[in-house]
Amino acid sequence: MTDANTKPALWTRNFTTCAAANFLLFFSFYQLLPILPMFIIEKFQTDNATAGIVISLYTIGALACRPFAGFLVDTLSRKPLYFWTFFAFTLCFIGYKALGLIPLLAVLRFMHGLCFGISTTASNTVAIDALPSSRRGEGIGYFGVSVNLAFATGPMTGMFLYEAFGDTIVFAISIILCIIGLVLVQTLKVAPKEKKPHAPLSLDRFFLTRAIPQFANFIFVGFAYGPVTNYIALYAKELGIGGSGWFYALIAAGLIINRLTTGRLIDRGYLIHLVGTGMTLNIVAYFLLAFSHSPATFFGAAFLIGTSLGLIFPGYQTMCVNLARHDQRGTANSTYLSGWDIGIGIGILAGGSMAEHFGMHQQVFFTCAIALVIADILYFTWTARHYLKYKLEG
Structure with missing residues (x-):
């Protein structure tokens, strides 16, 4: 017999998996932050101002896609959207090492921000879908810890690896962690999107x-x-x-x-x-x-x-x-x-x-x-x- 006062489960398989994947995505991003200015200046022989502009394009890309990210998450099936934008986010790490021209790196940095904006919106929504409404505030708080832990440990780890082994190992670890995250996303149990008549486009869909x-x-x-x-x-x-x-x-x-x-x-x-x-x-x-x-x-x-x-x-x-x-x-x-x-x-x-x-x-x-x-x-x-x-x- 279930006790009427028993709280609905919070740490379900879906919620835990989504939180772990979110940590890996943010950690891979945060460990790049402290080394990226030095990487760009050394590889492309450019100045601080140019490096700063290139780096800022990530934030501009994330911001540019936010309204459309919400629309896509509410319109398309959430798991495939989450997986494929996470996959594109992962591929961008390869581009940093492969591209040899600063304009191409600028485009890549903008695209990295776009993928980040959509995938993080999807991950937040999938996690909230997995929460019982009576414990939503608690669950959102715990889910946010996955980002805070990445913020606390990522930059420090990236800087240590860069100083000890160079930039290649930092990018490699980011890619590996993202691949693990992709595997976790693939195991999520997300209900397929119900087919409904297309509602007319309006501001509140964005x-x-x-x-x-x-x-x-x-x-x-x-x-x-x-x-x-x-x-x-x-x-x-x-x-x-x-x-x-x-x-x-x-x-x-x-x-x-x-x-x-x-x-x-x-x-x-x-x-x-x-x-x-x-x-x-x-x-x-x-x-x-x-x-x-x-x-x-x-x-x-x-x-x-x-x-x-x-x-x-x-x-x-x-x-x-x-x-x-x-x-x-x-x-x-x-x-x-x-x-x-x-x-x-x-x-x-x-x-x-x-x-x-x-x-x-x-x-x-x-x-x-x-x-x-x-x-x-x-x-x-x-x-x-x-x-x-x-x-x-x-």
Whole structure:
């Protein structure tokens, strides 16, 4: 006899397999990040500016496909779409070594971003499909840990392998890990897409219009994080603080710790409070970072950024999914991810311009803190109320 209070299973075979494949995809990507500028400059004898443009095309490619990724995930059979875009993502690693002209590498980098954008949207949607609705927040939190673990270990591993053995071994390991991921994807049990009459094309098949407030808020969060991805090492140098690599490790630690607990609280009805707390903590973290004068405040800000994002990430994703119909989950995930991509891109571009104008990075992070204050006000006056009024699930 089954106990009426027994929770529905979370760690099903499909969910676990999808999380493992997602980790392998992100790890293969993250271990390439620290070595790619050096690889491009050495192989193509180019300058830092050109290498930076080529590298940024990955983000542009991922962003360009997000709205269409959601449409494809909701329209086509999810498993074949996931498998073949993951397969194309894997082939791109071979191209880095095979291509000999910088324009061709630029095209490849853009295509790599396209494949990444579609495959990650598909993986998120397949994982959410495998979750019981009563434990969706918890499951989204755990699924996000697969990305956080890759973020915490990938760049460090890639740099160690590059320094010890050169770039070839890094690309080879990325390919091998992706092949293992492909095998895992192939074992997923995903129900075939039901054949339904084609609905007329409309905006909400590409962008979840119900989630505009969440999308807008998430752009602000991404905007603040953009400069963190590119300029922390330079800021640490300005402050005379060494070991800036630990900054990212501490962000990942804060993220993982909170991810493991946030989901359960979301499922118990604390979604609005948790995201609000995360938004407010994020403001404190960036003000702390902007006025850092010692390693304690600098690295403390990193852990606090991770802690706040551990509340914000699963919270906003759960909101978007709960605002969508079942047949709009792909669109919900692509809308959520698009807000982050747009914010990151604007933050990186604006951060570089501001740093050049002001001559240092302190003002960049102070501006990020002010942007987050605006986002916090928007959240409590608009986004949270909108969610409570229009949510379909949760």
